[in-house]
Each structure stands twice: as structure tokens, then as C-alpha cells.
Amino acid sequence: MNDFRVEPEDLRVAELAALDRVLRSGWYVLGNEVKAFEAAWAERCGLTYAVGVGNGMDAIEIGLRAMGIGKGDEVITTPMTAFATVLAIIRAGASPVLADIDPDTALLDPVSVERCIGPRTKAVLLVHLYGQVREMEHWTALCEKHGIALLEDCAQSHLARWNGKVAGSFGRFGAYSFYPTKNLGALGDAGALVSSDDELAQRAAVLRNYGQSVRYHHTELGLNSRLDELQAALLMVRLERLDSFTERRRQIAKMYSERITNPRVRLLAEPIQAENHVYHLFVVICDERDQLGQHLKFAGVETYVHYPLPVHSQEPCKEIHCDPNGLAMAESHAAKCLSVPCHPQMSDMHIATVIDAINAFK
Numbered sequence: 189m190n191d192f193r194v195e196p197e198d199l200r201v202a203e204l205a206a207l208d209r210v211l212r213s214g215w216y217v218l219g220n221e222v223k224a225f226e227a228a229w230a231e232r233c234g235l236t237y238a239v240g241v242g243n244g245m246d247a248i249e250i251g252l253r254a255m256g257i258g259k260g261d262e263v264i265t266t267p268m269t270a271f272a273t274v275l276a277i278i279r280a281g282a283s284p285v286l287a288d289i290d291p292d293t294a295l296l297d298p299v300s301v302e303r304c305i306g307p308r309t310k311a312v313l314l315v316h317l318y319g320q321v322r323e324m325e326h327w328t329a330l331c332e333k334h335g336i337a338l339l340e341d342c343a344q345s346h347l348a349r350w351n352g353k354v355a356g357s358f359g360r361f362g363a364y365s366f367y368p369t370k371n372l373g374a375l376g377d378a379g380a381l382v383s384s385d386d387e388l389a390q391r392a393a394v395l396r397n398y399g400q401s402v403r404y405h406h407t408e409l410g411l412n413s414r415l416d417e418l419q420a421a422l423l424m425v426r427l428e429r430l431d432s433f434t435e436r437r438r439q440i441a442k443m444y445s446e447r448i449t450n451p452r453v454r455l456l457a458e459p460i461q462a463e464n465h466v467y468h469l470f471v472v473i474c475d476e477r478d479q480l481g482q483h484l485k486f487a488g489v490e491t492y493v494h495y496p497l498p499v500h501s502q503e504p505c506k507e508i509h510c511d512p513n514g515l516a517m518a519e520s521h522a523a524k525c526l527s528v529p530c531h532p533q534m535s536d537m538h539i540a541t542v543i544d545a546i547n548a549f550k
């Protein structure tokens with residue numbers, strides 16, 4: 189699904205130079221490389237602050253805690269996401285409530301979300317799944333109407349835009365993951381919280397570092413979730429490639445959309461504008477998903493399922509609060525979705541192999 193070994197040689201050379209610079213600096217955690225990357229990332233997001241943290245899950249937990257969301261509070265989100273989204277809410281001490289999805293996009297369904305809103309609801313945590321950002325004015329209006337916060341899990345949507353605004357800039361905060369396979373990935377774990385809220389960003393910066401405000405003075409109980417210099421320096425190098433890599437992902441998606449014609453395979457809704465989707469994943473829907481996966485494997489095409497179990501079907505989450513009408517769409521999507529390769533290093537030949545193999549499935 190990804191092949192980092194075939195990344196451009198000049199990228200490798202630039203990464204080695206960054207590595208050398210950090211080694212020679214003698215400073216390895218929360219230093220000038222982190223500051224430089226935070227400034228660059230905040231700027232690309234069109235926001236005032238980026239706070240570098242250990243990973244995307246921590247970015248969500250820290251954001252929630254920085255807002256004072258915790259015990260007794262409910263946060264509505266989707267069951268069709270990485271487990272980390274929901275785990276972060278639980279780790280912040282709050283209660284997740286899961287709403288159903290729209291089968292055309294696999295994104296949260298606003299009607300289901302409204303059914304889940306109650307007196308303890310503090311926020312809706314949108315997940316821009318697979319790289320899609322959609323209907324943001326609708327979500328902003330819905331949250332305003334109910335007096336709750338809009339939050340964004342942007343782990344899969346690096347610089348996807350809606351009406352020119354970047355993912356993570358619609359809510360009180362956006363949480364990014366820079367896990368290696370993400371559209372902007374480090375060479376290890378990394379993440380960032382983005383926001384233009386002074387107080388929230390400052391508190392997040394304290395929380396990521398044991399709750400330390402001034403060296404060895406702790407104003408609250410935080411966590412250890414600091415971005416290191418090496419990952420920040422590598423992210424800065426990789427950030428220069430992000431636009432061209434995203435463009436390649438869009439080209440691949442266009443070829444898939446135009447040329448996958450098998451009537452047994454359905455595609456998710458097209459983005460309204462090209463900028464709305466950064467194709468972290470390209471997902472197809474098929475009633476015989478497992479057979480399609482086997483068929484593709486036989487043709488030499490690797491696939492994954494994002495995600496085979498919706499969060500409420502995971503063992504520790506069986507008691508989780510859900511839409512009273514159930515989560516049928518999420519369950520159906522989990523049974524039928526299949527992610528096919530979509531990464532910037534794919535050759536046209538590899539893309540053609542995937543398309544031919546999907547079209548040959550009977």
C-alpha cells in the first residue's frame with residue numbers, strides 16, 4: 189500500500205542532511221526544529237498555532253483536556269475511524285457517543301449526530317475520513333445551533349480544503365497525525381494540534397510536557413507527548429513534497445474513478461471540488477469484499493480494510509453510547525469497504541494493474 193523504499197533519491201539526501209543537522213545541534217527534544225516546523229505547519233493550515241506532540245491520538249486527548257472537556261462530558265464522533273479517535277476521548281476522561289455515517293461518503297451523518305446530542309454533549313469530533321472534507325458550513329452551523337464545539341480529527345486529511353479553508357481550521361482545534369503512512373508522515377510517531385485559540389494552544393503546550401509551565405513548575409497533571417527535533421526536521425523536509433505528493437494521489441484517484449467500471453464495485457461520492465479530497469485512502473465498496481480482496485491479492489495487488497470493525501464492535505467498546513436508531517450504515521460499510529493502493533510512488537503501470545484486476549473481478 190506504501191513503498192517508502194522507492195521515494196525520490198533527492199528526498200533521501202535532504203532527509204539525511206536534516207538528520208545530520210539535528211545530530212550536530214546536540215539538542216533533541218522541543219527545540220528550534222520543532223519551533224520551525226510548528227510555525228510552518230500553522231501557516232499552511234492558515235492558523236496561528238501548531239503544537240507539536242507525540243502522535244495524532246495525543247493531539248486529540250490534549251486538545252480535549254486543554255478545552256476542559258473530561259469527566260461527565262460527552263463527545264460525539266464516528267464509529268468508522270481509527271480506534272485512536274475514540275480512545276483519545278476516553279483517555280481525556282470524557283464519554284464518546286457514536287453517530288452513524290452517510291453511506292455515500294462514510295463521513296458522519298448530521299441527522300444521526302443531532303439525534304445523539306443531549307445535555308452532556310460538549311463537542312462533535314469530525315473525522316475527515318480517507319482525506320475528505322465536506323459540508324463544513326453545515327457542521328459549523330449545527331454546532332453553533334446547539335452551543336457545542338466543533339473539533340476535527342485531521343489525521344487523514346493533510347491540507348484538504350473546503351472553500352479554500354484547510355482541514356483543522358473550522359473547529360476549536362484540529363488534530364493531525366504524522367504517522368509514517370499519513371500524507372505528511374514522519375519517520376516515526378509524531379502529531380500536532382492546530383488552533384488559533386491562544387489559551388487553548390498555550391494550555392496544550394503545557395499539557396504535552398507533564399503540565400510544566402516553567403521549568404520544573406507544574407501547574408497541572410499533563411502527559412509526556414513531545415515532538416522530537418529529528419521528526420520535526422524530517423517533517424519540514426517532507427512538507428516541501430506534500431503538494432506534489434497530494435497532486436499525484438489526486439491523479440491516481442482520477443484514473444480509478446474514470447476507469448473502474450465493474451458494476452459489482454461501487455465508488456464513494458466524488459469530492460465537490462478537487463481541493464476537498466487528498467486521497468489518503470482510495471476506498472471501494474463491494475458486497476463480496478473478501479472475495480474481491482482475495483482476487484486482487486492473486487493479481488499481485490495489496491489491499492487493506494479501513495475499518496473491518498466499527499468502534500462499537502470492538503471488544504472494550506461494547507457498552508459505548510450510540511445513536512438510539514443504531515449504526516447500520518457504519519456496520520454495512522465495515523463489511524463492504526476495501527482500500528486499494530493509492531500512494532505517490534505508484535507507477536502508471538501499477539495503477540493500470542489495480543484497475544484491470546478490479547474490472548476483471550466476476
Ligand SMILES: Cc1ncc(COP(=O)(O)O)c(C=O)c1O
Nearest residue numbers: 243244245270272273343365367
Ligand atoms: C482518523 C485517525 N485518527 C487518529 C489517528 C491516530 O494517530 P496516531 O497513530 O498518530 O496516534 C489515526 C491514525 O491512524 C487516524 O487515522
